[in-house]
Amino acid sequence: xxxxxxxxxxxxxxxxxxxxxxxxxxxxxxxxxxxxxxxxxxxxxxxxxxxxxxxxxxxxxxxxxxxxxxxxxxxxxxxxxxxxxxxxxxxxxxxxxxxxxxxxxxxxxxxxxxxxxxxxxxxxxxxxxxxxxxxxxxxxxxxxxxxxxxxxxxxxxxxxxxxxxxxxxxxxxxxxxxxxxxxxxxxxxxxxxxxxxxxxxxxxxxxxxxxxxxxxxxxxxxxxxxxxxxxxxxxxxxxxxxxxxxxxxxxxxxxxxxxxxxxxx
Numbered sequence: 001x002x003x004x005x006x007x008x009x010x011x012x013x014x015x016x017x018x019x020x021x022x023x024x025x026x027x028x029x030x031x032x033x034x035x036x037x038x039x040x041x042x043x044x045x046x047x048x049x050x051x052x053x054x055x056x057x058x059x060x061x062x063x064x065x066x067x068x069x070x071x072x073x074x075x076x077x078x079x080x081x082x083x084x085x086x087x088x089x090x091x092x093x094x095x096x097x098x099x100x101x102x103x104x105x106x107x108x109x110x111x112x113x114x115x116x117x118x119x120x121x122x123x124x125x126x127x128x129x130x131x132x133x134x135x136x137x138x139x140x141x142x143x144x145x146x147x148x149x150x151x152x153x154x155x156x157x158x159x160x161x162x163x164x165x166x167x168x169x170x171x172x173x174x175x176x177x178x179x180x181x182x183x184x185x186x187x188x189x190x191x192x193x194x195x196x197x198x199x200x201x202x203x204x205x206x207x208x209x210x211x212x213x214x215x216x217x218x219x220x221x222x223x224x225x226x227x228x229x230x231x232x233x234x235x236x237x238x239x240x241x242x243x244x245x246x247x248x249x250x251x252x253x254x255x256x257x258x259x260x261x262x263x264x265x
Contacts, residue, residue, distance in 0.1 A: 002205070005184065010023075014063065016128070016129055017062075017124040018124060020053050037059065041055060042236050043235035043236070044107070046104075081095045097216060101215075101217075105147075105220025106221070106224035115141050119141065147214070147218045147221045181205045182202050
C-alpha cells in the first residue's frame with residue numbers, strides 16, 4: 001500500500017506542479033538533460049535517484065509521472081534485521097529497517113539547503129503550481145526538523161513520565177491514520193479493486209507509518225548528520241573531471257537548446 005500511495009502521489013504532483021524525482025531507475029530522460037545532470041551528480045553510495053531529481057529541479061526543469069506502466073521491484077520482506085536470517089542484498093537492505101534507516105533517510109538532511117533554495121526560487125510556470133509546490137516543500141523541510149527533534153520529545157516523555165498523554169496522542173494519530181488509509185482504499189480506490197488492499201493492511205499502515213517509519217526517519221536523519229555527512233564526501237566532478245558534456249558544440253550546463261530541441265517537437 002505504501003508504494004501504491006507513493007505512485008499515486010507522484011502522479012498528482014506531476015499534474016499540480018512537478019514530480020521531485022524518479023524512484024530508482026524507473027524513468028526515461030532526455031539525453032542532454034541526463035548528461036548535464038550526471039556531470040554535477042555527487043555519486044554518493046545511495047540516494048542516487050533523489051539526488052538526480054534534486055539536480056533536475058535546481059536546473060529549473062520538471063519531471064512527470066505516469067501510471068500505465070508497471071514493473072516488478074524488490075522490497076525487503078521483513079521489518080527488522082533480527083528477522084532477515086542473515087540475508088545480505090545491495091548495501092545490506094535485507095530488512096526495511098536497513099533500507100530506510102541506513103539508506104533512504106540519511107540523505108534528507110544533506111539535501112536541506114537545496115530544498116530551501118527550491119522553496120525560494122523554483123518556478124513551476126504557473127501560480128497555482130508554485131503555491132502547491134511550496135506547501136509541499138515547506139512540509140518536507142518541517143518534517144526533517146520534526147524527525148530530528150522526535151527523539152528529544154520521546155526522552156522528555158520518559159523523563160517526566162508522561163506516558164498516558166503520549167499514549168493518548170498516539171492513539172489519536174492511529175485513529176486518524178486508519179480513517180485516512182480507509183478513505184484511500186475504500187473511497188479513492190473504489191473503482192480499482194485490482195490495487196485495493198485488505199482490511200488488515202489498512203489497520204497496520206498507521207502503525208507502520210507512525211511508529212516504525214518514524215523511528216527509521218529519526219535514526220536515519222541523525223545518522224546522516226553525525227556520520228554520513230562528515231565522513232562520506234561528495235564525489236561531484238570526480239568522474240567527469242570538472243567538465244560538462246558537449247551538447248550542440250557548447251559546454252554550458254544549461255544551453256537554451258537543451259530545453260526543447262526542435263527534433264523532439
